[in-house]
Amino acid sequence: MTTxxxxxxxxxxxxxxxxxxxxxxxxxxxYDALAAxxxxxxxxxxxxxxxxxxxxxxxxxxxxxxxxxxxxxxLRNYGGALGLPELRAxxxxxxxxxxxxxxxxxxxxxxxxxxxxxxxxxxxxxxGERPWGARTVSFLAPVPGYDRHFSIxxxxxxxxxxxxxxxxxxxxxxVRALLEADDSIVGMxxxxxxxxxxxxxxxxxxxxxxxxxxAAPDFRLFWDNAYVVHHLTDERPTPIDVLGLAAEAGxxxxxxxxxxxxxxxxxxxxxxxxGGSQANIDWLVRNMAVQSIGPDKINQLRHVRLLQDADxxxxxxxxxxxxxEPKFQAxxxxxxxxxxxxxxxxxxxxxxxYFVSLDxxxxxxxxxxxxxxxxxxxxxxxxxxxxxxxDPRDANIRIAPTFxxxxxxxxxxxxxxxxxxLAESETLLAQRGDSEG
Numbered sequence: 469m470t471t472x473x474x475x476x477x478x479x480x481x482x483x484x485x486x487x488x489x490x491x492x493x494x495x496x497x498x499y500d501a502l503a504a505x506x507x508x509x510x511x512x513x514x515x516x517x518x519x520x521x522x523x524x525x526x527x528x529x530x531x532x533x534x535x536x537x538x539x540x541x542x543l544r545n546y547g548g549a550l551g552l553p554e555l556r557a558x559x560x561x562x563x564x565x566x567x568x569x570x571x572x573x574x575x576x577x578x579x580x581x582x583x584x585x586x587x588x589x590x591x592x593x594x595x596g597e598r599p600w601g602a603r604t605v606s607f608l609a610p611v612p613g614y615d616r617h618f619s620i621x622x623x624x625x626x627x628x629x630x631x632x633x634x635x636x637x638x639x640x641x642x643v644r645a646l647l648e649a650d651d652s653i654v655g656m657x658x659x660x661x662x663x664x665x666x667x668x669x670x671x672x673x674x675x676x677x678x679x680x681x682x683a684a685p686d687f688r689l690f691w692d693n694a695y696v697v698h699h700l701t702d703e704r705p706t707p708i709d710v711l712g713l714a715a716e717a718g719x720x721x722x723x724x725x726x727x728x729x730x731x732x733x734x735x736x737x738x739x740x741x742x743g744g745s746q747a748n749i750d751w752l753v754r755n756m757a758v759q760s761i762g763p764d765k766i767n768q769l770r771h772v773r774l775l776q777d778a779d780x781x782x783x784x785x786x787x788x789x790x791x792x793e794p795k796f797q798a799x800x801x802x803x804x805x806x807x808x809x810x811x812x813x814x815x816x817x818x819x820x821x822y823f824v825s826l827d828x829x830x831x832x833x834x835x836x837x838x839x840x841x842x843x844x845x846x847x848x849x850x851x852x853x854x855x856x857x858x859d860p861r862d863a864n865i866r867i868a869p870t871f872x873x874x875x876x877x878x879x880x881x882x883x884x885x886x887x888x889x890l891a892e893s894e895t896l897l898a899q900r901g902d903s904e905g
Contacts, residue, residue: 488893488896503843507843511872524784527737538554553567559770565711575735587595610633612825631646637671638678644654646882656688656690658678661821662695667820700821710838715745798877803826825865828865
């Protein structure tokens, strides 16, 4: 991950009060003109665009009358709890999980993560002395992070503890100190490649620390590798074998690896994956046996026929990149032109994934999002990237540029910048009013 440089000629924070008032008046006039346009644009969620969905339309015609796998099994019937071996083999390479330790399940990895947590609450995990539900438990949450991860914990009363996220992963001294001081910590959310929303990529050194740090036997890394094949440039992170590193460290059961095809094919009709040590997989299969007699193997066969193999998956993702790369370039270009001259923010320029993380002036993010919404530009709520929606600085805004058409995206980003600059000038004027009495 790189961060776009900000070299403003006249930062708002450096203006005297009269000049700041004049700037605020200009921003207000620009905002009034924006609001008068009657826009209806959406930057809220990281959804694939229609053009991206079209890349997988062949799924709608597959598998035709061919409903048997390579072994000749009739996939229309019950069974196959582990998922289709051919599909597990395709994604085992990208996820660095042995096919025998990788399950292919339903359409959403979020569902699998939710169910794993519920099973742990009810029954505990391998190596644990008792179920998570028998005591107060906590999760570490690197921030900024993914709001739906946080929602699962919030729903089941699992306390979330924020941890700073650096360019190379969670801040290890903070993680170490928390694990040493708090024995209620049983898990940690991790998006190791192109983290949501910052685009951070965990380094091998950080991963080695995460699997090695002293922790309770039932401590689990929820390794959500959602964007492992979602590259935007030719610069690719070196794959990290988290299961292998954990085994070397003597903690083979610590990582649980999750992924899905939600942003590879159709989000509503894809395949989710979960991998782990053999002990973890046996535990999952045993728990799932009372929940399902097998996943949708016909859908899994469709995916095998579409993607074919690891090379086919890579070629398919290059088609996604061709659609997405100009959109992420537009984010950097517009922020550089509109925000940077005023010192209006710092943003990430990720090498992959689906999001950009923007930090505006402390205290201005919520107001900026409100202004944008009033002008017809929907943005993810300020604070959503922090547990309980509480960004202590009120500074972070998650940008999701994937869904709109490029022209709509440019309009939305430009309008958002207008809202941000107005919010920042208002915030600074209010601060000066407070300080000057």
